[in-house]
Amino acid sequence: MRAPWALASVVYLLLALALTWPLALSLGSALPGYPNVDALDTVGLRGLFLRLIADPAALPMTDGVYFPVGYPALWLMPNVVDHLLGAPFAALLPFPLSDNLFWLVVLTGNGLAGHRLGQQLGGDHRAGFVVGVAWAVAEPTLREVNLHHAPQSIAWFAPLYLGAMWRVFTAGRLQDGAWAGLWIALAGLTYWYNAIFLAIGTAAFAAWGLSTNPAARRPFLLAVLVACLVALPGMAPWLTHLDALPLADPSVSPAPLNMREALEPVPEALRFVVEHSGDPADLLRAAPLDRSNRISWPLLALALWGLWRGETPRGARLGLLLCALTGAVMSLGPYLKWGEDPVALGDTLIALPFRAFGQAHPFFARLTWPERWGLLIPLGLAALAARSPRPLICAGVIAAEAFLLSGNAPLQTISLRGLEQWRALEDAPGAVLELPLARGGLQAPLVGLHARYHRQAIVNPTLLPPGTQAPAEWKRMIDEEPLLAYLREFEDGAYPADPGPEAVRRLRSLGVAAIAVDAMPGSMLTEGRLNRYMMGVGKHLGMPEDHGAVLIWWISPPEARPEPLGLEAGRRWRAEQARWQTDHPAPELDTLIEPTWDARRHQPF
Structure with a gap:
């Protein structure tokens, strides 16, 4: 049992190194992704988190910034699982080596989590590689890594949750319900909205399981109970101070990056959201990099084959298909778009389900990145593809296609030279x-x-x-x-x-x-x-x-x-550094969030 998992760990580590290449050659002088304000924010907050946990009596304050007065920096970190995972690296190792090892662990873990789902659905480790590779190179995850969005990049818990729910509905054991509750709770603690994505995206799958196996009801209720018991204590400090969270006030919405006439009919609070929404063809495009939910062609073909010829029950297959479709529809945002502009019938914009979702509660309205719903697309498709024929060849084709067609594979590299x-x-x-x-x-x-x-x-x-x-x-x-x-x-x-x-x-x-x-x-x-x-x-x-x-x-x-x-x-050192920057210009990237290259010398940051 251990040998296959050891081999899988090596495979996904090698895949992580390939996805971040040539980062492995400069672990002490570069970072994965492209330089943007969110990347800087992630890097800085990782250091502040170390100061926060070093003086827990002062929480949520730290004097690490705005010294000596300090600032309640904990309220800038509503998701702390990524900081907890990164803290040992940051405490024990020099920067940026510490962060690079953290990112390699994240990417390797994504592959292993997908592998576990594939092993359960497909019955062996060969099937595990199909789902594991598909999940490791999934566009929604690589997009977030390229942006240095750590909470959204840790995609371990979604496939683990789906695998546990599969066992709940097929075996009906209480222990599987406990695992399912733990995984969805950790998904929510890592990034709050991930738990919502999973709950809504797998609703049809759950309806199939509960209707076909009455023995699954008790473990399902246990999953709900465990999820609440695990998640609520972790979320309570933020939920009880929701009005103090800088990003929790729905009256304060980001401005669009490119305000133009086509956005004027859109309510002001939704213009940034519409800008980050895709049109239906976006699901087949690789750009812009920071909004892409590009669907892998070989994964789509294998998923359709699994939907048609799969050995899993028909209701389960339809539930997984609806999971992927939910992600696709919700990633289109509040209004239908074509290209970069919303579509109107006369003077009326065409509202989509995301609009009703945002109106249901102010907390939902704060999800200003609809593209993050795209996480459900590869989750549903990869699960459908778990029983593909010739799984190792299929896994290789999925990986090769990602490197050929994805704008996020391999990831960009941020130079920190000097x-x-x-x-x-x-x-x-x-x-x-x-x-x-x-x-x-x-x-x-x-x-x-x-x-x-x-x-x-x-x-x-x-x-x-x-x-x-x-x-x-x-x-x-x-x-x-x-x-x-x-x-x-x-x-x-x-x-x-x-x-x-x-x-x-x-x-x-x-x-x-x-x-x-x-x-x-x-x-x-x-x-x-x-x-x-x-x-x-x-x-x-x-x-x-x-x-x-x-x-x-x-x-x-x-x-x-x-x-x-x-x-x-x-x-002389500065003159040499300036020459190096001139000789190594920044790449031109198709992104919504512009890279923070300096206009004079194209210097990172």
């Missing part, structure tokens, strides 16, 4: 203030990326969800602290007077150990503006240490710290 120099702050005896302090919009989360290298608390703000504000006390501190006021005036173009040693002492007394300037080429500052920082601020604080990617003024220096490059060597 950022390891931020580790110079790793032994700082206090918090870090990063300049430029006035980082607006999508530049703000870069501070969290840098913090993953140096592991210190940061004085800076982070990019908050719509409708939320920085702490008022932190704003007052920024206005009232003399050295911070001096730096703000300097960044506004002035040459303010020397703030004096007392201003430095005051900042040190707050627990700030260093002022660091982001000097990476392609970031916010040109070499000329860096020189202005060195000469202007340096006139009062002394010349900074030049580490190439970062300039450091120490307020409380550690006893031992890395040797800086020096000013001339630092300039």
Whole structure:
């Protein structure tokens, strides 16, 4: 029994390495996916989560951001299973190696979970490879990995739940009901809406099982009970503070990325949702990458063969087909579209089931990414394909087709070349203030990326969800602290007077150990503006240490710290980094969420 599972683990690990290639060659200097604000958010929150669990008495607060005032960062993480899984990697290993191993475990686990479903439905490990490979390369999952959406990328529990429900309806054992309840609860704890997707998507499958096997009713009720007992304690802290969650307020909706005349008939709160909705032909398209629910052609053919010739009961097959169809219809969003624009009959938009779903409850209205319903499509199709003939060949064809036709296979790779120099702050005896302090919009989360290298608390703000504000006390501190006021005036173009040693002492007394300037080429500052920082601020604080990617003024220096490059060597390093960026331009990607490449040098982030 162990040998087949060991072989399967190796196969899915190799598939994960292929899906992320060439990441395996740069596990310490790159990340999977393409650079976008959500990727930065995931990376930064992983570091904040370590600080949260290190001081549970302070929950939901942490001083890891907006130092020393802090922020209730736990409310920015309504899904914490991915952070719990990633925490051991982040605590024990340097970044980004820690995160890369986490992602390889996620992708390998997706394949193994699908394999388990296929083994149960098809009867052996060969059938397991058909479903496992199909699930590992499923477009909805790879799309989320490419966006660095960790909760939505952990797709382990959906096939495990479906497999347990199959056993409930065929064997009628209580233990299978307990497993089914556990898996759907974990699916919901990983990403709340996944439990809703599974419950609705498998409703017809459940109706078949309950109607054909009366013995399944008790284990089914046990599944419901276990799901509630497991999920509610984990969700209770968020559900009881739902009004405090930044993303739970239905009155605050994201703006569309490309507002245009065709979206004007759409209610304002749904314009972003419509933009993220597909049209029927999207199910056959590979782009845009971040909205794609492309159906695998060989998987579709095998599913239709299974629907026609399958050995499983007809009602079960129809239930699995309806699961896939539910995902397909709901991924179309609230209104029918053709191309990128909604379709209207006269002045009336054609409403789809997703619209009624959003109107049923404000919590459902907060699902602004209808494409995530697409998870049900490969789940239903792969289950139908479990008894395919020549399963190993079929599995290979499914994998090959994904690499040939999917825009998300292999995944993109984010280069972090040069950022390891931020580790110079790793032994700082206090918090870090990063300049430029006035980082607006999508530049703000870069501070969290840098913090993953140096592991210190940061004085800076982070990019908050719509409708939320920085702490008022932190704003007052920024206005009232003399050295911070001096730096703000300097960044506004002035040459303010020397703030004096007392201003430095005051900042040190707050627990700030260093002022660091982001000097990476392609970031916010040109070499000329860096020189202005060195000469202007340096006139009062002394010349900074030049580490190439970062300039450091120490307020409380550690006893031992890395040797800086020096000013001339630092300039040469930045010139070489800029040349490397020019020689390695960013790829052109067809996405809704634009990659955060710098327009001047196409530098990642």
